[in-house]
Amino acid sequence: MPAGEGFLGLENTPDHATVRAVIIPYGLEATVSYEGGTAAGPAAMIGASHEVELFDEEFWCEPIHEFGVVTLAAPAIPQPVEKALEQLAGLTGRVLAEERFPFVFGGEHSVTPGAIRPFLERFPDLAVLHFDAHADLRDGYEGEHFSHASAIRRVMDDPRVEVVSVGIRNISAGEIPFYEENRERLHIHWAKDKALWTLDRIVAPLRGRPVYLSFDLDAFDASLMPATGTPEPGGLFWDDAIAIIRKAAAVADIVGADITELAPRPGLHACDFLAAKLAYKILAYALLGVPDKARSRPSNSSLH
Secondary structure, eight states: OOTTOSGGGOOOOSOGGGOOEEEEEEOOOSOOOSOOOGGGHHHHHHHHHTTSOSOBTTTTBOTHHHHOEEEOOOOOOOSSHHHHHHHHHHHHHHHHHTTOEEEEEESSGGGHHHHTHHHHHHOTTOEEEEEOSBOOOOSOBTTBTTOGGGHHHHHTTSTTOEEEEEEEOBOOGGGHHHHHHTTTTEEEEEGGGGGGOOHHHHHGGGTTSEEEEEEEGGGBOTTTOOOSSSOOSSOBOHHHHHHHHHHHHHHSEEEEEEEEOOOOOTTOHHHHHHHHHHHHHHHHHHHHOSOOHHHHSOOGGGGO
16 A cells, blocks of 8 residues: 555555554445445545554554554455455455454454454454444345344354444344354343443453454444445444443453444545544554553653
8 A cells, every 4th residue: 555545644654563453444345235335444444544543542652553454455356255255265365374463344244254264263252242232133134144244143153252242232032042052152232231231241252262243333333434335323433332342451462353334435534533443442452562550651741
C-alpha cells in the first residue's frame, strides 16, 4: 500500500521484523440481507484511522510505535463465497505463520469463518469472543451456507471451539435448538441482561486460552452505530465494549481479530471513526496487554 495510506496513516515499515500486526482489508459483500455497503467498510475504516490520535491516555504512550503495523493492499475478491473464504484463510494463515497478529477489516460478517481457519489449525484450545446484535447461528440463510447470518454456526462446525457471545438481542426460533444443544461451548450474554453482567463471568471461559476476537459493529446500539446493514436498538456503548475487551486481554491471549459490518453512510463519519478507534484499542490490548494503572496515570506534578 502507498506510503501514508495505510492504517493510522503511517508508512509501512520496510523492516518487517519490527512489525507485529498486519491489517487485511477484505470488503466481502455477497450475502447481505437488509442494507448493503459493507464492501466499502475497510476503506472507510482505514481512511478514518488517519484522524485517530496516536497517543492513548490509558497507555500513556503512542501504542502503535510499540508494536508496528503494516496494511495490505485490498485483494480482488473471488466468487463464490467459498472461494473468497479460502483466499482470506490463506491471507490470515500467512500472517500467522510469520508470528504476527492478523486483523481483518470486513466486509460482512461471513468473513469470520474464513479468517479463523488458520487459528483453528494452530490453536486446538481456541476460544472466540464474539460481539454482535445477532446470534448468527443459522445453518445457512436464503440459500447460502456461508451467509453472514451463519458466521458463528460455521465457526462452531469445529467441535473444539468455545464461543462467548456478547450483546445478542436478535435470534430466530430456528437457531434456538442449536443453542440449547451447545450450551456447554456457547455462552450468550443477552443485551437485555446488561445490568446484571459481570466482567469475570463473561471472560471466565476465555481465561488462559488463545482468543480470536470477532466484532460485528451492530453489537453497538443503533444510536451509536447506525452505519451498519442490520442495526438493532438496545445494544452496547463504547465503555461497555472496551471494558470487556480490556478484561479479556488481562486473562487471555488475543491472537487475532476482525471487525465487520461497517456500511459507511454519507455524513456519518463518526461511525467510521468509531470503528477505526476500536481497531486501535484492540491492537493495543492484544499486543501490549492491559497497562499498569500506576504507569498510565501520571502524577499531578507531571502535568505542570
